[in-house]
Amino acid sequence: MSWVIFIKTKPIIKPINTSCRTYQNQDLKAILAIENLAYDFPWSQEKITNSTDNTNALANVVLVDDQVVGYLLALTCVDFVDILNICIHPKHQHQGLGRQLFNHFKHAINNTATKSIFLEVKRSNDVAIAFYQSLGFESIDTRKKYYSNGEGAKILRFIL
Numbered sequence: 001m002s003w004v005i006f007i008k009t010k011p012i013i014k015p016i017n018t019s020c021r022t023y024q025n026q027d028l029k030a031i032l033a034i035e036n037l038a039y040d041f042p043w044s045q046e047k048i049t050n051s052t053d054n055t056n057a058l059a060n061v062v063l064v065d066d067q068v069v070g071y072l073l074a075l076t077c078v079d080f081v082d083i084l085n086i087c088i089h090p091k092h093q094h095q096g097l098g099r100q101l102f103n104h105f106k107h108a109i110n111n112t113a114t115k116s117i118f119l120e121v122k123r124s125n126d127v128a129i130a131f132y133q134s135l136g137f138e139s140i141d142t143r144k145k146y147y148s149n150g151e152g153a154k155i156l157r158f159i160l
């Protein structure tokens with residue numbers, strides 16, 4: 001007797017009308033809303049504006065049908081960049097938008113003095129770790145009790 005097993009999987013619908021651009025002040029409301037939906041411990045408005053208004057800030061957004069659905073906030077520091085936050089609206093996750101946003105960001109810093117990109121990620125954030133690994137980041141160190149809830153961090157690096 002032979003068996004045919006049907007596995008029901010949710011189809012991934014990739015959005016068509018997508019684009020990336022530099023952050024503008026008018027994006028703050030959308031970013032705050034996504035931040036609050038996506039994280040258990042979201043950044044405050046003040047923390048977000050502290051990073052977007054910094055003179056060394058690099059901030060980009062990704063849009064679907066002209067609506068902001070994700071953002072990447074980073075700081076440049078001589079020859080490296082520190083990614084502070086990358087986040088995609090939960091409804092739009094795993095549709096290729098995080099990768100598209102990172103590639104846009106990488107292209108934007110390509111002709112600068114930047115040689116590497118660093119970031120910290122919670123050790124329990126398996127999805128983000130899988131995401132960064134797929135982009136080519138490598139784990140170079142760990143930090144114990146790095147986050148306010150006592151959780152440790154992995155330090156990841158991407159060499160340009």
Ligand SMILES: CC(C)(COP(=O)(O)OP(=O)(O)OC[C@H]1O[C@@H](n2cnc3c(N)ncnc32)[C@H](O)[C@@H]1OP(=O)(O)O)[C@@H](O)C(=O)NCCC(=O)NCCS
Pocket residue numbers: 038085086087088089092093094095096097098099100120121122125127128130131132134
């Ligand atoms: C992490 C995050 C930014 C990834 O963005 P995304 O748009 O969902 O990721 P993409 O669709 O571009 O995925 C690129 C690759 O990452 C990996 N990946 C993404 N989501 C994944 C998931 N749920 N499970 C396993 N791997 C995943 C896959 O390798 C994927 O490639 P594939 O599509 O060929 O499988 C997004 O999940 C997010 O916003 N999470 C909440 C906020 C957060 O934790 N940010 C990181 C803080 S350090």
